[in-house]
Amino acid sequence: MVEIKSKREIELMREACRVTALVHEEIAKIIRPGITTLELDRVAEKVIRENGGIPAEKGYPSGEKGVMDFPASICASVNDEVIHGIPSSRVVLKDGDIVSVDLVAYKNGYNGDAARTYAVGKISSKAQNLINVTKQAFYEGIKFAKPGYRIGDISHAIGEFVQKKGYSVVKEFQGHGIGRSMHEDPGIPNYGKAGRGIRLEPGMTLAVEPMVMAGKPDILQLEDGWTIITEDGELSAHYENTILITENEPEILTIIRK
Ligand code: MG
Numbered sequence: 391m392v393e394i395k396s397k398r399e400i401e402l403m404r405e406a407c408r409v410t411a412l413v414h415e416e417i418a419k420i421i422r423p424g425i426t427t428l429e430l431d432r433v434a435e436k437v438i439r440e441n442g443g444i445p446a447e448k449g450y451p452s453g454e455k456g457v458m459d460f461p462a463s464i465c466a467s468v469n470d471e472v473i474h475g476i477p478s479s480r481v482v483l484k485d486g487d488i489v490s491v492d493l494v495a496y497k498n499g500y501n502g503d504a505a506r507t508y509a510v511g512k513i514s515s516k517a518q519n520l521i522n523v524t525k526q527a528f529y530e531g532i533k534f535a536k537p538g539y540r541i542g543d544i545s546h547a548i549g550e551f552v553q554k555k556g557y558s559v560v561k562e563f564q565g566h567g568i569g570r571s572m573h574e575d576p577g578i579p580n581y582g583k584a585g586r587g588i589r590l591e592p593g594m595t596l597a598v599e600p601m602v603m604a605g606k607p608d609i610l611q612l613e614d615g616w617t618i619i620t621e622d623g624e625l626s627a628h629y630e631n632t633i634l635i636t637e638n639e640p641e642i643l644t645i646i647r648k
Pocket of ligand 1: 492494505599630
């Protein structure tokens, strides 16, 4: 069942998403060679809590037997790590790295979810192109995030765009509805057939999130039970925003308009 949010709920979503966006603004400022992903995590948690929120990823259950609940406030995935990287004092970012930071702020009962891939120092043109394509894939997808289209139209647009650029999308993970829960219906794959899936209606809040790999589409999970890496060791990038379906163009809730 896909929830249609009321006006009141949309205002609460806006606030949770604003906090999420604030954290990304802060992370963008402090990313540099020499900083650890644990330091990024600490800053994220501080900004979320100072703004009345709770880091929703912290303590998130894996659902797999014997795997710890997620121990941090952000996912920080470096280079060939695709998603769900665990922040650590041992992961020191180096000049030329890319790091995908995915985070969810929970406030007043609602969640805001957004991911960005950041450049650390000076990165290769190959890495920059991957970041650009991943971000653009999100925008290609949300051209169809309005009434008159279906979920499959978003998925198709993302998948086609990424493929045309010579990259791969992750098939095992997908975007999702979001609201009181971090993950709600519908699932939003980053590939698929146009014209399929549920019809989009005003009041739906969705996390659209291309996860793109520079090489082949195969992934592996590390023994920590969380970190997903590319099997071929190629780079991966992630770009995500929580959006609101309206009567017209979608509203991106996790970008603060200046
Ligand atoms: Mg996310």
